[in-house]
Amino acid sequence: MDSLDGLFSFETKTFEIYETPLQEQIKDLESVNIPNRSLVDYGKFSKEIGISMVTDTIVMQATRGCPYHCAYCHKIWPKTHVRRSAEHIFNEVMVYYDMGYRRFAFIDDIFNLDRENSMKFFQMLLDNNIKIHIFFPNGVRGDILTEDYIDLMVAAGVVEMPLALETATPRLQKLIHKNLNIEKLHHNAKYIAETYPHVILELFTIHGIPTETEEEALATYNFIKEIKWLHFPYINILRLYPGTELADIAIQNGVSLEDIKKSTCMAFHEIPPTIPFSKGFTRNYQSRVLYEYILNKERLQYVIPLERRIMREDEMVQKYNSYFPFEVTSFEQLLDIAEMTRDDLDESSFIDETWGKVEEPKKKMTEYFGVHHAKKDALRILFLDVSQFFRDDNNSKLYDLVEAPLGHIYLLTHLYRVFGEDVEGKILKSRIDFDSYEELKKEIDAFRPDVIGLRTMTYYKDFFHKVTRKIRNWGYQVPILSGGPYATSSYEEILEENENIDVVMRGEGEKVLEALIREIIRNSGNLPDTEILKQIKGIAFRISSD
Structure with a gap:
């Protein structure tokens, strides 16, 4: 059921959290396109x-x-x-x-x-x-x-x-x-x-x-x-x-x-x-x-x-x-x-250094998936995966492993299939594509997004919140969405503590993001009003009580 959870405030602003029912699970996984890995530079993750x-x-x-x-x-x-x-x-x-x-x-x-x-x-x-x-x-x-x-x-x-x-x-x-x-x-x-x-x-x-x-x-x-x-x-x-x-x-x-x-x-x-x-x-x-x-x-x-x-x-x-x-x-x-x-050691050696190494993976993947073409006025969506600390800020080496942002690749692949030339996306991962806040600002300034979506793991939540504050302080007032593991499990915490996040997506992302982006396009790049948001399954957001 839909729900309003509690009463919270940012300084003098009072609000309630509104949670919509979860989106129905995608039962036919073969209806989801295989992720277009050319959307990131896979060579960076090798x-x-x-x-x-x-x-x-x-x-x-x-x-x-x-x-x-x-x-x-x-x-x-x-x-x-x-x-x-x-x-x-x-x-x-x-x-x-x-x-x-x-x-x-x-x-x-x-x-x-x-x-x-x-x-x-x-x-x-x-x-x-x-x-x-x-x-x-x-x-x-x-x-x-x-x-x-x-x-x-x-x-x-x-x-x-x-x-x-x-x-x-x-x-x-x-x-x-x-x-x-x-x-x-x-x-x-x-x-x-x-x-x-x-x-x-x-x-x-x-x-x-x-x-x-x-x-x-x-x-x-x-x-x-x-x-x-x-x-x-x-x-x-x-x-x-x-x-x-x-x-x-x-x-x-x-x-x-x-x-x-x-x-x-x-x-x-x-x-x-x-x-x-x-x-x-x-x-x-x-x-x-x-x-x-x-x-x-x-x-x-x-x-x-x-x-x-x-x-x-x-x-x-x-x-x-x-x-x-x-x-x-x-x-x-x-x-x-x-x-x-x-x-x-025995006579066997390490696995061959060249076995499974691929030269120019970005080029090969682009040749297979093709190049996406968007209209000049396409909605520009920036995906930020902030589940990796910057090198200079990383104090814990244990389990410090690097992964390509597969979740965001799935999401952008889906949006391209549904909206075609009406959307233009970019995926960036902390440490790999930007290794400081200065580098992140340069990336955002160059892309000029209309919508920003972030994901992270709970372990990196403080980093996640700092990134969103930085984006707002740089003057970007575009809709900021959040999804993924941390957002799904802690959406109330995010909305209670971080006024920079507009909407939290919960659970499986393809259909939820599709519905949000469709309404944002209809509303000329802005978030739709509260009554429309209430009809989108799988999200949570704040409703002003002033």
Whole structure:
């Protein structure tokens, strides 16, 4: 239902927040054009590793939505799991395979939920002799894997397989509604580690679940120790987000909402005030995992030679530099940590430096997708992805990975299909396309946007708010829209605290943005009036109470 939430004010201005019902989920993903990656300069994103730990990667999305109800989740996507056909996924892979790409990463929440369709995709790769490396940086559901499915994945080119355990105790599995079959995941993890040791096996765990005891935390660590060997186990100290069920559980157990809000911008290795342990216990837990397992010499001497089959030397350095709590600047330093030398490595070498590298990716992508032509009076839309700090402002290297702005690429691709020459768009990402506020201002001045849309992750929310203030202070009074993960989960916070944001988009973006842009075009580049906004599904905005 539509809703008016609370009464807020900016100085003497009083307003209410109006929230419209969510837009219906896109059920036919094949009706969404494959994203036109020529809309950004992909070459800029090839120098640093992304979420898939390697460079020169095409990040793809084969499914949307998650049917599970984990209590810690933002629930950004709808709960219905929808997928593209195996043929449709394969055809997109082939577009970039023909350009020379050999590394593909799927960022789906649960790629393997539809067993039949996903197996068909893997089989198509084998039948057509397509030699690629496939990464699943967000993980696959570990307790629904089977040995024959794993065999097919690896045969088709899967080289990274994260499994999300979260906790090894049944009580907490029930509390967080993960309801994982722990024994089945344990079996599958051991099967992968022992049968396919070259596959980079990762394990995601959560530390600090509300009401978790020290004994339960140690049970999760014991689960880790039983697998020989995980390449990258992760101890993610729980971040509670307002509005999630787990945050409500924490509040019921004495955690304050103020502490929850403070912790949202902390890195995942930092200790927030919301965990049910003493900081001493958590530091000791982190140290034990690091020194007893991660830095175990036997483990490092086993996994490092295997990882050379997947990563180039510079990629391995970047990966371990983002993973370790200390700086790693060279492969020799990594070997020194493992008490190895290059002479100790087997005869195999790093993956070929040229394999999967594409020269002039922007040119090749433009040749495939074509050049967009807009009218002189087209509505000019600037997309800003501010989910990366400027280099000079970046104080945390942990998990500091660079990704192309796929969400904005999807959105602009959709707008071009719907509005054609009536819109002109530009996509910029912080650090990559502008690395200071001065550079951002130059970009905005050159493009002269009629509408600005921003996205970010919660961790970067303070940066996000500062960017919007800067834009307004520079004199731009055009509509500013916000969407993406942070906007969807914290739209009330954004509208209460940031008067520079006019409209927040919630959930899946294509249809919501289409409706907004259509009304802005009808209103000569201005936001439509309140009564029209109320008819657009999936948005939230302020209504003046003066």
